Amino acid sequence: MAAADLSVILPRVLIVSRRSVRKNKFVDFVGEYHLDLIVSYGAVPVIVPRVTGVHMLLDSFEPIHGVLLCEGEDIDPSHYEADASNLSPEELEEIRRLHASDTAIDREKDAIELGLAKLCLERNIPYLGICRGSQILNVACGGTLYQDIGKELSKNVGQQPHERVVHMDYDNYDGHRHPVRIVDATPLHQWFNHSLYDADKEIWVNSYHHQGVKKLAQRFVPMAFAPDGLVEAFYDPDAYNPDDGKFIMGLQFHPERMRKPDSDEFDYPGCPFAYKEFAKAVLAYQKKLNSMTSVPKLDVEMEKKRKIIVRSFSLARNLYDGGCGDDSELEAGAEFLEGVERAAGDAAEADGGDGEECVVLLGETETERGEGEAGEERDREDVGGAAVGSHGVLPHDGADML
Structure with a gap:
């Protein structure tokens, strides 16, 4: 039942x-x-x-x-x-x-x-x-x-x-x-x-x-x-x-x-x-x-945060998968990716879940990837002013987007 x-x-x-x-x-x-x-x-x-x-x-x-x-x-x-x-x-x-x-x-x-x-x-x-x-x-x-x-x-x-x-x-x-x-x-x-x-x-x-x-x-x-x-x-x-x-x-x-x-x-x-x-x-x-x-529902504020994490993860994966100019940028991208994954798990846990749903959603679909590539201006606003360079997004502080 x-x-x-x-x-x-x-x-x-x-x-x-x-x-x-x-x-x-x-x-x-x-x-x-x-x-x-x-x-x-x-x-x-x-x-x-x-x-x-x-x-x-x-x-x-x-x-x-x-x-x-x-x-x-x-x-x-x-x-x-x-x-x-x-x-x-x-x-x-x-x-x-x-x-x-x-x-x-x-x-x-x-x-x-x-x-x-x-x-x-x-x-x-x-x-x-x-x-x-x-x-x-x-x-x-x-x-x-x-x-x-x-x-x-x-x-x-x-x-x-x-x-x-x-x-x-x-x-x-x-x-x-x-x-x-x-x-x-x-x-x-x-x-x-x-x-x-x-x-x-x-x-x-x-x-x-x-x-x-x-x-x-x-x-x-x-x-x-x-x-x-x-x-x-x-x-x-x-x-x-x-x-x-x-x-x-x-x-x-x-x-x-x-x-x-x-x-x-x-x-x-x-x-x-x-x-x-x-x-x-x-x-x-x-x-x-x-x-x-009973299964708790996401409130409006938590759902907004979830969407920000999804889009940010997509942009970060573009950086990580596409390659960077030097090793320091790769390390920065990797650190950012790990930080977003932790934030996604924390948000899911706060919602009453186990983090699995967010892992499935984060940056895995072509739709979300499209938002990262075709909507850079909107994404810049959502992630709190992350710098965008020729190789993708370089985060200056992962905390800003949360």
């Missing part, structure tokens, strides 16, 4: 679809709330279909201004330290039975999303991970997951009854909530600040997961904890500045679905802020990307 085209397209946010079965066929989908919020804040969602081989074609989705990953099955345990869970074969079988809709591993989706997450980390592309998307982000950075919170977390920390949390309730999918404590001086605290009425600084979030962060990757800082100690939100403080196009964050809960019953009103005013700030970063990233790929 040409650089000029980048400035006229809207910022693009890639979202990977989730596969399901309908009428005995696979269908791909993305939740409408994600799409609505991305559009409402000024970006365009581009759905990456979960199709075999797409992970090899991610370049075809360029330019990428942001990535939002959300929802899906469990991540293949081979991508993190699954052996450290100490779960017995019987426990693993029970987990597969209790969470049959989530434990069917989708390796192609894993490959696509891990590829996109690593691309964002390498190029500082804004990234928002919701639920599974937060787990993908943590794994991509070297973190690990609980294969099953119910089996592992309570066993590891010896929870008291009041600390036990239900993170998945299939019978009350949208209505189920549990509290999380928000950490001070984090983006989440800023977004929900007006809803933190008590000293516990808690909000109630929805919860649709049986896995979660076990070891948080080193680069991340927690933003919220459940009562059982599970990290429910995190971000990279060194990669968070939406105004400057920086945003790397994971939320285990779904703020886009935290809405009052039979209403589109959010539970808290801060719920849509993750999407709002993410979209702000996406727009800022697009502007930065466009500025890096």
Whole structure:
């Protein structure tokens, strides 16, 4: 795509679809709330279909201004330290039975999303991970997951009854909530600040997961904890500045679905802020990307200087190629030629180029040579009064022409 085209397209946010079965066929989908919020804040969602081989074609989705990953099955345990869970074969079988809709591993989706997450980390592309998307982000950075919170977390920390949390309730999918404590001086605290009425600084979030962060990757800082100690939100403080196009964050809960019953009103005013700030970063990233790929134009004054250098170079080459009366004149002509070539490179560099264009133009065409031979009077004025003798132009000071 040409650089000029980048400035006229809207910022693009890639979202990977989730596969399901309908009428005995696979269908791909993305939740409408994600799409609505991305559009409402000024970006365009581009759905990456979960199709075999797409992970090899991610370049075809360029330019990428942001990535939002959300929802899906469990991540293949081979991508993190699954052996450290100490779960017995019987426990693993029970987990597969209790969470049959989530434990069917989708390796192609894993490959696509891990590829996109690593691309964002390498190029500082804004990234928002919701639920599974937060787990993908943590794994991509070297973190690990609980294969099953119910089996592992309570066993590891010896929870008291009041600390036990239900993170998945299939019978009350949208209505189920549990509290999380928000950490001070984090983006989440800023977004929900007006809803933190008590000293516990808690909000109630929805919860649709049986896995979660076990070891948080080193680069991340927690933003919220459940009562059982599970990290429910995190971000990279060194990669968070939406105004400057920086945003790397994971939320285990779904703020886009935290809405009052039979209403589109959010539970808290801060719920849509993750999407709002993410979209702000996406727009800022697009502007930065466009500025890096745009080609500056010559202003009038610089173009005038370029033409003077072109004509002067032509006259100097006539001197150098045509021969002089003695060695001193040849040396003077050579020095002048080298000075003009340096000046041409400097002018091109100031214009934002690499000097190659000026080298091509300087004195190489018959048109420019003609200007040197047939228009000596005009050229005398342009080069600031260079002396013209029987053998061509003899410069008294190369600086005068610039």
